[in-house]
């Protein structure tokens with residue numbers, strides 16, 4: 001059975017005065033998937049998220065949320081099912097963490113009684129009664145995350161959520177992403193740090209200058225990037241290999257493998273008992289991403 005599309009953007013363009021921030025973008029987010037939205041500064045990531053939230057209107061194209069057209073009439077009802085963690089979080093320094101969360105809970109119309117456990121979930125229960133003005137950046141970000149999780153929304157939009165976080169806070173954030181995914185929440189997460197998404201994102205959308213360059217699983221992206229894997233072998237004694245194996249040391253060779261060439265290349269090695277070592281290097285996510293952005297001349 002195919003999954004339900006919670007959010008469907010069709011042929012979306014957005015122009016700010018002379019500046020075209022998005023060009024004919026199609027994007028669907030399905031129930032329970034985590035989608036990474038990556039792109040350099042100005043690629044259009046925040047604009048895309050703001051359009052989904054209804055904070056700005058598209059110049060062209062249509063947006064459907066939960067199978068309904070996103071008109072002003074039903075906007076607030078639909079928006080209640082979406083949690084948003086903005087890139088820059090403005091929190092009132094004079095309020096305590098708990099007061100802040102209570103304030104947002106009232107705005108969203110959700111009960112207040114779970115707020116302390118929500119603060120515990122994001123690791124700042126001990127600071128619930130402290131003024132936010134005394135919080136570190138990491139603590140503020142955790143509080144902002146708690147705000148986004150209020151009311152258990154079906155869809156969460158995270159705009160560069162881990163920027164400026166230390167490794168422990170970042171890990172806590174991705175632990176929560178893992179839990180949300182397991183519960184079937186749909187997550188759209190924009191980031192510059194593609195490598196962070198490994199193991200969490202089911203799909204990656206790559207944006208450049210307002211255009212969607214790629215949309216697929218990491219495996220698809222890897223084959224689309226056109227970057228080869230590298231195989232390195234070392235034999236226990238001298239041997240001969242076909243000329244596409246480059247000699248890189250004593251009895252050691254290296255070659256590149258594109259697409260499904262790997263098995264054929266490995267067969268050329270013959271008896272594996274004659275090998276001292278065998279290493280296969282797959283391009284990292286960041287290498288693929290950089291390569292893809294460089295290759296596309298937009």
Ligand SMILES: Nc1ncnc2c1ncn2[C@@H]1O[C@H](COP(=O)(O)OP(=O)(O)OP(=O)(O)O)[C@@H](O)[C@H]1O
Nearest residue numbers: 016019020021039040041042043044045046047048
């Ligand atoms: N309100 C606005 N008025 C004018 N131009 C805007 C506005 N909002 C965004 N833009 C422009 O649209 C383009 C896309 O911006 P956007 O913030 O969506 O990029 P981004 O991918 O989120 O970048 P970053 O990683 O730097 O946050 C940029 O060139 C930006 O200057």
